[in-house]
Amino acid sequence: MKLAASRFRRVGLSVLLLGLLGAFGWVVARTGPLAPIRVTTVAVEEGVLAPALFGIGTVEARRSYLIGPIVAGRVRRVLVDVGDTVAVGQVLAEMDPVDLDERRAALDASVARAGSLVAGADAQLRDARAREALAMINARRYVELGGSNFVSPSVVEAKQQERVSAEASRRAAEASLAGARQDTARLSAERDALRRQKETLRLVAPASGVVTTRDAEPGSTVIAGQAVVRLIEPASLWVRVRIDQGRSGGLTVGLPAQVVLRSHPAQAVPGKVVRVEPVSDSVTEERVALVAFDAVPAGLGVGELAEVTLTLPASPSGLLLPSASIKHQGETTGVWLSAADGLRFVPVRPESAGLDGRVRVSGGLRRGDSVIVHSEKEIGASSRIRVVERLVGEGS
The missing domain is CATH 2.40.30.170 (Efflux pump adaptor protein, beta barrel domain)
Incomplete structure (x- = not known):
């Protein structure tokens, strides 16, 4: 009786051990390093892709403006605020003129004085021309008298010298008048430049738009080119x-x-x-x-x-695949094709892509071919695979 019980116990242990070994083998074959790689596949479709x-x-x-002075100065007042709509030519801000008014008054006085100098030089020129004309008449007359021996040669030479001196005086008067007129033009130009400089102190809108920033306040000192107001269309x-x-x-x-x-x-x-x-x-x-x-x-x-x-313009009809199926083997672009004779890497050329994740390809594929999209690890031509509907975590 004891012998039978012992034999029964050994048979039970053997059966249990075989069951455990079988279970272990099944686990290794299904989930261990020898298990096939789980993959998802898709059939190659043919259709028209709307690339985008x-x-x-x-x-x-596109058009924004930085409105500021062309010379350094102090902001006198700012007439607009952020968000205001302004029209072309509208005054946005003003700079402090400091001493520009006094400098313009001084230039006005200088221009007036230069005008007086021009008038004086013009009068001197008229007098010099009259003296020159008289000297030429006298010299001509005395030359004739000298030819008739009514006067001595020295008197004739003196009259010729008077003519030459009168001519030189006339030329000097002409030079003085030209110099006075040039001074007048220079002072007038300086006055106009000062006037335009004062005009630039009024910062106006070059176009209609909206004020986006107000970068300086009254009393602030800004440098040339620094924005006081920013404007956009x-x-x-x-x-x-x-x-x-x-x-x-x-x-x-x-x-x-x-x-x-x-x-x-x-x-x-x-x-x-x-x-x-x-x-x-x-x-x-x-x-x-x-x-x-x-x-x-x-x-x-x-x-x-x-x-x-x-x-983008619609592409012609072609073979369509998910972009995730496109793989790289060195410098070759292609896909893993799951066929009856095993795995095979097929080179393809992506031509256009859509925002739905599909790519139009050309190469060694045909409609209906089964292409691997995702795999739980890297695969090769000798890899064993098992096709599943979805990998864990895929798309999450």
């Missing part, structure tokens, strides 16, 4: 959008755009690309495009973030 580009941008003003607002260089194929002027502003996330504002910057950002690897609104939304502010979708 997406980027994040900020609202900027609301009608010139556009979006500076950045597009990933790797996805910027087809970016060109004229592409239609849909702009979703952060302040109105449920509304898309139509627009179009009006400029593509010739210089890209090499640090962020992005291209910059400027998108203008078909109609600028009311209340739009500078600096607001926006999401921009650019619609």
Whole structure:
């Protein structure tokens, strides 16, 4: 009896041990390092892709103005505030003229004195011309008398000398008159420059727009070129959008755009690309495009973030795959094809991409081929796989 019980116990332990070994083998085969790699697949489709580009941008003003003095000075008064709408030519601020009025009065007096000098020099010139004319007549007469021996040669020479002196006096008077007139012109130019300088102390709006900042207050001292008031034209607002260089194929002027502003996330504002910057950002690897609104939304502010979708021309019909299925083996771009004879890496060439995550490709694929999209780890041609509907955490 004891022998039978002992034999029964050994058989039970053997069965339990075999069960444990079987369970361990099953776990190793299903979840251990020898288990097949779980993957998700998709069938290659054929269709038409609506390619598009997406980027994040900020609202900027195409035409903005920094209104400030052309010389250093003190702000006398500021007539506008942030948010005010101004018209072209409207006075926005004034600078303190300091001593400009006194300097202009001094120049007015100098111009008047120069006018008197011109009048005096003109009178001297008329007198010199009269003396020269008389000296020429006397010299001619005495030359004739000297030829008839009525006067001595020395008297004739004296009259000739008087003529030469009168001519020199006339030329000196002409030079004095020219110098006086030049002084008058110089002083007049200085007075006009001072007048224009005083006019620049009135800071006027070069265009109609809205005041965005008020950078100086009355009594503040500003340097030449420093802004006192900043102004923008609301009608010139556009979006500076950045597009990933790797996805910027087809970016060109004229592409239609849909702009979703952060302040109105449920509304898309139509627009179009009006400029593509010739210089890209090499640090962020992005291209910059400027998108203008078909109609600028009311209340739009500078600096607001926006999401921009650019619609590219529809591509011809072709094979479509999820962009996640595109892999790289060295310098070769392709996909892992799951066929009856095992895994095979098939080179493909991505041609265009849509915002739905699909890519149109060309290469060694056919419609209906099973392509691996995601895998829980790296796979190779000799890898064992198990197709599942969804990997844990995928898409989360």
